[in-house]
Amino acid sequence: MNLILDIAWTHVRARVRQTGFAVAGVATGVGFSIMMASLMQGSQDDFTNRLVNTLPNVTVSDERRSPPPQPAATLYAAAEIHGLTPEARRRGIKNPLATMAALEAWLPGAVGPSVKVQAIIRYANHDIATNIIGIDPRRESMISDLPKQMRGATLNALFRATNAIVIGDRLSDKIGARIGANITLQTSEGARLNAQVVGFFHTGVRQLDESTAYVLTKTGQILSKQTGLINELRVRLREPMTSREIATRIENDTGYKSVSWQEANEDLISTFIIRNLIMYTVVGAILLVASFGTYNIISTITHEKARDIAIMKSLGLSEYTVRSIFVIEAMIIGVAGALAGFLLGYLLCLALGSIEIKNPFLDSDRLPLAYTYTHYLLAGAVALVSSVAAGYQPARKAARMHPVEIIRGAT
C-alpha cells in the first residue's frame, strides 16, 4: 500500500470509536439528505407528471400575444391615430384542419382540435363557472390521459346521449350531480343548453377537477354559437420537456398564441425552484454540521500525532506528504460516511415509502418518493468535499509544524 494511504489508514483504524462517530455524523447527514431529496423530488415529479399527463403539453389558442396592427396604423404609419378600437375578428383558428395538418407534418407528437367555452353550470341551486371543452373522444387518447382518468364510464359515453357531458369528480361533488343528472349550461353569449352527465373524470389536479367539463366538439360549437369553431389546438408531445421550444416554433409558424405547460404553470415551477433552493440549503447545512465532526477528529489526530509528524518531517517527508496523510484521513471518513449514508438514505426512503397516509391533497396513500442515483451522487460528493475541506485546515497546520519545537517539547 502507498505510504501516505498506509499511515492515514493506520491512524483512522487506531481510533475506531472517534472515527466511528465522525463517520456516523457524515452518514446521518448523507442519509437524511438523500431522504429529503427523494421526498422533495418525488412530490415534485408526481405533481409535474400529473400536470404533463392531464394538461396538453402545448395549447394553441385563437389569441395573439400582441393585437394585430390596425389597417389605419399600417397605411398611415407617419400619422398619429387616437381612439381606434382594435379590429374585431371572427373567433377561432383559421383553417384548423390545414393548420393541424401542417403541424402534424413536423411535430413529434399529436394534435387535437377543441372548442373552449366559458359557461355556468346550473344544478340544484348551484351556479358554478366552468370551462367547457368540446373534444373529439376518438382523438383524445392521443393528446391527453383523459380516457384513463374517467370514472364510472368511458369517454365514448359522450356519444350515447344528446348533449352529453363529462364533469370533474370534485365538481360533481360540489353540485351533487350523479350520472344521468340533467344540468343546465349557460354561456355569456346567451346560449343555454341542457346536458346530461354521462361520466366523471379525476385528474388529481384540483383546479381541473373542480371547474372543467368535456362535451363533444359539436356541442361546444353550439354553446359558442359558432358553427365549425375550433378555438384551441391541443398538442401532446413524445418529449414533454421540449414543450417550451415546440410552443415557440408553433407560435412563429402560425402566429397564434401557443402556451407550453411550463409557461401555463410558471408560478408553480418557480415555487419548485424556491422549494429546491430551500431543500439544498437545509441539506447543505446538515452536511456542514456533519463536517464539523470530521474537522474535530482530524484536529484530534493531528494534535495527538504531533510527535509522529515531527519525526516524519525530520526523516525527510515533505509538507505535502504530511498534509496528504491527514487530507486522506478526512477522505476516508468522508467516503465511509457517504457509503453508510447511502444505505441509511435508502432504508429511510423505504421506511418513509411504507407509511400509509391519508391526505385530501394527495391521490396516493403513500408518499411519492423519487429513487435516483443523482441524489446519492450529489449527497456523496458534498459529503466528500466538506470532509476534505474540514480536514484540510488541520492537515495544513500539521504539515507546517516545526519539527524542532515538537522534538524539544518531547525531550
Next chain:
Amino acid sequence: MSAAAAQDTHIVAATAPLIEARNVTRILPGVVPTTLVHNIDLVIRENEFVGITGPSGSGKSSLLYLLGLLDLPTSGEVLVRGQETTNMAEEDRAHARLTMLGFVFQFHFLLPEFTVLENVMLPMRALGQLSASAMRTRGGDLLGSLGLGDHMNKRPDQLSGGQRQRVAVARALANEPPVILADEPTGSLDSKSSEQVFEVLRDLVHRHGKTVVAVTHDLGMAARMDRQIELIDGAIVADKAVLVERI
C-alpha cells in the same frame, strides 16, 4: 602548530567536507530574543565520529538541528556536500534530509502503530526507489546487523529502551545516508544499553565509513569519539580531534 592541531590537520586532509556551517547564528525571536548559537564555523568531514558536548542550554541540540537542516539559521549558511541549503525550498531540504541525513533522537520516536520492520522501511518508502521486497530485505538486513532480527514483526512497545533506540538507528540508516546525527542517543538508556548503542554508532564510522555527529552529556563517551566539540553559550570553545585506533 600544537600537537592537537597537527592531528586535526591530518584528519582533515584525509577526508572531504560533508557539512559546513559558515558563521551560523540562530536567534529565537520573542519579546526577549534568545541566541541559541552564535557565529559558528564548523566543518564535518566524511568518516568522522564527532561528539558535541557542553552544559545544558549551551546550544548543542540547536547546532545539531541546524546541521541537520531541521532548523534554519538566522544568519550564516549551512552547506551539505558543498551545496548551500539555507535558501533551498522546503521540499528540497526535506529531500536532502531523506537522502543525506539520518536522525537518532534521545527518545526513539518510532511510530507506535507500525511494526519494527515497517518503521525501518518508512524512509525507504518515502524515497520510493526500491521495490517492496527490496525494502523488506534491506530493512531485515539492517535490523539483523543490529541484533534485532528476531524482533522485526514486533511493535515498538514490545521492545526494551535499548532495542528501540537501535531500531531508531536502523531507521536512520535506511536510505544509506552518509551522515547520522544523534541527539543524546543514550540519554534515556541504562549504562548497558548506552554502551550497546554507542558501539553501534562507532561501528558505523569505523566499519561502514559513515559520519556520526552525536550530542552527548556523557563526557566519558565523548572522550571515546574521534573529535570533540565543546560549546558554551552557543559558541564553540574547543574543537579537539583525537587520533584513535582507526589510524
